[in-house]
Amino acid sequence: MTLADQPPAAALVFRTLLAHGPLSRAETGRRTGLSPGAVTKAATGLLADGWIAEAVRPAAERAGGRPATPIAVRPQRARFIGIKVTSDELIGVLTDLTARPLAAGRAALGSRDVGAVVLAIGRLAARLRAADTPSDGDVGLVLGLAADTPSDGDAGIAADAVAAGDGRVYGVGVTLAGDVDGRTGTVQYSPFLDWRRVPLARLVEAATGTAAVIDNDVRALTVAEQWFGAGAGLSSFALVTVGAGIGCGISIGGRVVSGAYGVSGELGHLPVGGTDRTCTCGNTGCVEAVASAYAIADQAGEAVGEPGMTLEDAVRRAHAGDPAVRAVFARAGHAVGLALASVANLIGPERIIISGEGVAAYDLFAERIRHAFAAHAFGAAGDCDLVVRPLPFEQWARGAAAVAAQRLFAPAG
Template sequence: MRSTPRTEAFPAHTPAAAQVFTTVLSHGPLTRSDMAGRAGLSAAAVTKAVRPLIEAGYLVEDVDDVGDEARSSLGRPANPVRVDGGRALFIGVKVTGDEIIAVLTDLCCRIRVARHLPLVARDPKTVLASISALVQELLAEADGFGVQVQGLGVAVSGDVDRAAGAVRLSPFLEWRDLPLAELVGMTTGLPVTVDNDVRALAVAEQWFGAGVGLSDFAVVTVGAGIGCGLVVHGKVVSGAHGVAGEIGHVVIDPTGPPCHCGNRGCAEAIAADPAIVTAVREATGLPVADAAQAVDLARRGDPGAREVYARAGNAIGRAIATVANLLGPERVIISGEGLAAYDLFAEQIRDAFAASAFGTAAQCDVLTRPLPFDEWARGAAATAIQSFISGAGT
């Protein structure tokens, strides 16, 4: 068994320092004046924030080749400052219903190593043992980089209380009120951040993906469920009770199929992969086993299967329009394993969105972005980086 990993505190002792660092992380390299403009801080505040971060090696100043004489005549040159991605490592874990995906990333959230492990059972004891095994593998890989792992992020579906480090309810895993951060921390020895998987993906998209530079956007995921991560005024929001963005349970058709939440006709009960498979089976009378078979049947022109996907696209488009109407995001990013069928319902998504979005909400940029589960695990690592920077690790 490996010894307990050694971690260190991030030298950003003020909110301004953390803000400067995350600004450089997402937009860098930046000069100090660029940092001040983007972060809305004074030049003095930026200088004060940058100094300890450079001294500790988290930021690196790319000094130009101006000679001493020119330097003295020009004053301090506007050298760009960047994050040293190799200064620290992080681990991200995504738990699905049938496998665990773990990645080792650097401080810039670039994946260095990825591991997948089939999940033989969904009970917490089995999942914890599998997470621990994967983390130990990645800690061994980290030794080869000569840098410490500073945090671990775990992403699961469902109602997750990040502040408490607890999974309140995860229907796919059948977990309820599980203190996951505490349990994973005990088995790994690392500071642990636990978050909803779609919110974690939104963090990664905000800092490193299609949401960089946007103040307001949403990530909508289609697959085993329908999820939504919201970024409002530059912050990923979870709401007072941790369930903000649950558009999967927006009722699209009150007379529609029953949903596991207890209602009828939720977007998830119409457009999630399990609902589609059930509906295709009923519409065709064929023993359709999974989403891949349902997609294949629809692509071969089966009218019943195609109608099921058309209804699913309509539900997704209306759910996205609800987000646009309520929050007015600049962009909605559609992702998830359900995008494998995107050609079957893309037109219906667009039409339903256009018909349901009110006024200028229809100008929202709707972008599809296929992201494999490695990227969801990267999102979990992004939450660990976020906690490390803010000093909020569990």
């Protein structure tokens, strides 16, 4: 039985245990607002089907006669695969029910053609499944990151030792940048892949033989930060990513905002003016037109008369003290700071987490970001905590797996 088949009270208990457990039944009731009888009934069904278990209490507590036996989610009860798609690579993880990574792998993309990418997703998912092979004592084999020999463009698989469950992969989550409608499973538009109206969830399901969920990559990373990252326990926070694009995930009241049409948090397309550069969306004046990795590299190349400059080249020139290139980073920092202030003014989050590939060069725009933020955040919104948090793409893939797990116990309506 899946969690979707459980009564609503059971799903509520499960979600509460996933976020806050282990908990006693009494504490579970307080957190959910359910009566003791409703908690007991819900827990009984979840226990019988193996979704939760009674946690083992320390010997000192047992000796002290404490009657309450906490209940907790059984991580090994289900597996999930999460895959992040970039313009040239797939990054994948296999996780347990709590999104703890069990295996990880990468695969190069030789083509951005939809069929080729879907085929590569299917192959990487199969390799991740194969890495999760239980041995004697129900413990998976431990493999080093480079222990598996790459083949056909696939990177090696890394597996942690984990207690085995039923071994079933319940869902595959796939995330990518762009306008992604998770409800219909459709990529409406992805500028970096040049995809339009691609029914990706259906295609991935056919390629993997497993239920698939797709979402915007930044929203999925926000789910991961909400579950087990810098957003855990906060009533509201925002995650802003600076890299190939400028993205934003928003969590309010414990829920990540997806928008009525799957579009939310498109911070990169907030107009900040000050430039006539054309953004990937076709407009001018967007944050992304000034502060994305490509925009910075392009502007730096123009500033010093070296067309084709890479971001890495621009970072080196800026660190070496080139005033023209440093000015490019300063303008980018100002635009990002204005965008962060807009987020703070609109939703008043407790924290804004700044991540993405661009944070590797954060020192080059940190001062201008904070100055612009302080100047434009209104009143107490300026007290918002700004946290810089570099996250590898495996964490983004973990967010994709978390979205797939979330769909298991909170199906889209």
